[in-house]
Amino acid sequence: MTIATQTSYSSKSSLHWAVSDVLTIARRNMLAIIRIPTALVFTILQPIMFVLLFRYVFGSGAIPIPIKGGYVNFLLPGIIVQTTIFGAVGTAIGLAEDLQRGLIERFRALPMSRMAVLAGRTVSDLGRNVLVLIIISLVGFAVGFRPHGGVMDYLFACLITLLFAYCLSWGFAYVGLAAPNSEAAQAMTFPLIFPLTFVSGIFVPISKMPGWLQPFATYQPVSEVTKAVRYLMDGSNQMIPTPGNSIWVAIIWSVGLIAILGPLATAKYKKVA
Amino acid sequence: MPDFAVEANNIVRTFNDGDVQALRGVTLHVPRGEVFGLLGPNGSGKTTMVRILSTILSPTSGTAAVDGFDVVKHPDEVRRRIGLAGQYATVDENLTGLENLRMIGSLNHLERSFVVTRAKELLEEFGLSDAANRNVKTYSGGMRRRLDLGAALVASPPILFLDEPTSGLDPQSRQDLWTIIENLVEGGTTVLLTTQYLEEADRLCKQLVVLDKGMIIAQGTSQELKTRLGATVLSLSFHTTGDAARGIELIRDVSAKPANVEGTVVELTVEGGPAAAADALRRLDAAHVTLAGLTLREPSLDDVFLSLTGHKAEDEPAATESESGSKRKARA
Numbered sequence: 115m116t117i118a119t120q121t122s123y124s125s126k127s128s129l130h131w132a133v134s135d136v137l138t139i140a141r142r143n144m145l146a147i148i149r150i151p152t153a154l155v156f157t158i159l160q161p162i163m164f165v166l167l168f169r170y171v172f173g174s175g176a177i178p179i180p181i182k183g184g185y186v187n188f189l190l191p192g193i194i195v196q197t198t199i200f201g202a203v204g205t206a207i208g209l210a211e212d213l214q215r216g217l218i219e220r221f222r223a224l225p226m227s228r229m230a231v232l233a234g235r236t237v238s239d240l241g242r243n244v245l246v247l248i249i250i251s252l253v254g255f256a257v258g259f260r261p262h263g264g265v266m267d268y269l270f271a272c273l274i275t276l277l278f279a280y281c282l283s284w285g286f287a288y289v290g291l292a293a294p295n296s297e298a299a300q301a302m303t304f305p306l307i308f309p310l311t312f313v314s315g316i317f318v319p320i321s322k323m324p325g326w327l328q329p330f331a332t333y334q335p336v337s338e339v340t341k342a343v344r345y346l347m348d349g350s351n352q353m354i355p356t357p358g359n360s361i362w363v364a365i366i367w368s369v370g371l372i373a374i375l376g377p378l379a380t381a382k383y384k385k386v387a
Numbered sequence: 388m389p390d391f392a393v394e395a396n397n398i399v400r401t402f403n404d405g406d407v408q409a410l411r412g413v414t415l416h417v418p419r420g421e422v423f424g425l426l427g428p429n430g431s432g433k434t435t436m437v438r439i440l441s442t443i444l445s446p447t448s449g450t451a452a453v454d455g456f457d458v459v460k461h462p463d464e465v466r467r468r469i470g471l472a473g474q475y476a477t478v479d480e481n482l483t484g485l486e487n488l489r490m491i492g493s494l495n496h497l498e499r500s501f502v503v504t505r506a507k508e509l510l511e512e513f514g515l516s517d518a519a520n521r522n523v524k525t526y527s528g529g530m531r532r533r534l535d536l537g538a539a540l541v542a543s544p545p546i547l548f549l550d551e552p553t554s555g556l557d558p559q560s561r562q563d564l565w566t567i568i569e570n571l572v573e574g575g576t577t578v579l580l581t582t583q584y585l586e587e588a589d590r591l592c593k594q595l596v597v598l599d600k601g602m603i604i605a606q607g608t609s610q611e612l613k614t615r616l617g618a619t620v621l622s623l624s625f626h627t628t629g630d631a632a633r634g635i636e637l638i639r640d641v642s643a644k645p646a647n648v649e650g651t652v653v654e655l656t657v658e659g660g661p662a663a664a665a666d667a668l669r670r671l672d673a674a675h676v677t678l679a680g681l682t683l684r685e686p687s688l689d690d691v692f693l694s695l696t697g698h699k700a701e702d703e704p705a706a707t708e709s710e711s712g713s714k715r716k717a718r719a
Binding site: 126131134135138139142145146149150215216217219220221222223224225226230 | 463466493495522
């Protein structure tokens with residue numbers, strides 16, 4: 115064979131290569147998002163539809179919210195949380211697909227970092243969520259959302275949302291690794307995300323829900339994160355003033371979730387393939 | 388340097404808490420610089436063996452070393468020395484050919500500038516230069532296999548595992564891959580190849596083992612096995628099963644090996660094909676038994692199995708290879 119080039123293994127540190135592996139996998143996933151038209155449409159169109167549907171179907175008087183700016187100002191901080199959580203579901207589908215295609219087997223036979231497949235996947239889903247957040251914000255402003263907090267508060271709120279979705283995506287990573295195929299992975303996430311996003315303070319005030327639903331709706335993490343985001347985006351404009359500590363509650367939930375879900379997903383990854 | 392590129396001692400692998408025994412004590416010694424074949428039907432344990440040797444799966448018991456490194460204790464050392472290409476052509480459909488090779492190079496921790504040069508070299512070598520910047524989705528089956536093999540070669544590993552590299556390929560693509568494999572071995576690479584095709588094993592492998600139900604049932608050089616098997620299969624088809632029954636009595640001693648009867652077709656493994664055929668015809672003619680057809684052919688894997696085990700090489704239920712990974716790929 116005429117191939118003459120000598121293999122040159124690098125002498126760089128293992129930390130350098132661990133980071134490089136994560137970015138290589140993340141880059142590859144991002145390219146897939148851009149190149150599969152249906153995925154791109156799903157990523158961008160779906161959250162826009164959610165904003166428009168809720169804004170005009172429920173927000174034109176069906177759900178009266180007695181705050182300045184009305185339902186759209188109530189909805190937007192919540193829908194930002196909802197769309198990032200839906201975005202994190204992509205982690206389950208993407209991993210299930212990689213497993214199904216045998217790519218993860220190939221990765222396992224390479225001298226790459228053990229963590230890179232999961233970390234790269236969650237990082238690329240985080241990247242996609244950043245894109246989605248920007249789009250949702252623009253569409254929100256276009257349909258009348260007028261946050262009353264400052265720019266820094268707005269960005270901080272976005273960061274908290276992204277952090278929470280990132281931590282949750284490790285749970286979806288577990289689902290993706292446990293599912294027999296990508297269709298099943300998608301189906302398996304529904305019973306998780308629908309109660310979490312709809313039985314929450316995202317779309318309607320929790321006080322309007324039946325009494326037996328209220329405790330779950332009030333204290334489940336998505337509601338807590340929504341509270342923090344609303345507080346930051348629209349602090350002076352709350353029906354029920356949100357205590358500033360909701361930010362801390364949201365961060366603690368995020369860190370707590372990844373502390374449990376991260377090792378769970380990692381252990382599952384070691385078991386499959 | 389250890390004597391053997393790959394050594395496996397008494398490898399056992401069970402699945403589903405021992406219910407399924409994929410490997411029941413396989414011992415292999417693969418010499419350097421040649422193609423070593425694992426021949427067997429689906430479910431014989433070939434893929435499980437390759438997955439263990441490439442550190443994807445750990446053995447239930449037994450030890451294996453690749454280039455002197457234990458696959459369980461030093462998996463990273465093993466991974467730096469092997470390339471793996473498989474029947475499922477595990478390349479990323481959403482990336483271009485060049486991007487696939489760059490990704491694998493980067494995950495092999497090779498320097499970026501080196502990877503680019505190497506990737507272009509491989510694409511050129513495998514006739515994929517024109518398709519280098521096209522999404523793999525648009526590649527034919529043969530192109531995918533070549534790219535898959537290219538990905539396994541990015542880091543120029545001294546040892547290559549090829550799991551049924553040509554299954555499902557058209558004859559031309561199969562020939563192309565064979566040539567590539569032969570060139571690699573000429574360049575000093577050791578190849579462990581699994582296959583279901585006797586022809587492939589015969590063409591490529593210096594030595595081979597035959598696996599059946601997770602056990603080695605024969606081993607030796609391709610020539611030795613063929614001699615044991617007899618070179619040709621004489622297949623006679625009769626008009627009725629009654630004729631077949633009479634026929635088999637008449638020609639039974641044309642071959643030392645047992646005859647295989649299926650309906651009106653009788654098959655015999657024979658040493659001298661044409662002479663045996665003439666002999667059989669004479670006997671049948673003398674007894675006024677007429678034939679519907681007669682063919683002489685090279686032995687197939689089925690014949691090998693029949694000859695070695697007395698049973699046909701049957702596809703076992705998926706369970707044997709069943710373990711999360713393989714089950715998922717059933718659609719492939």
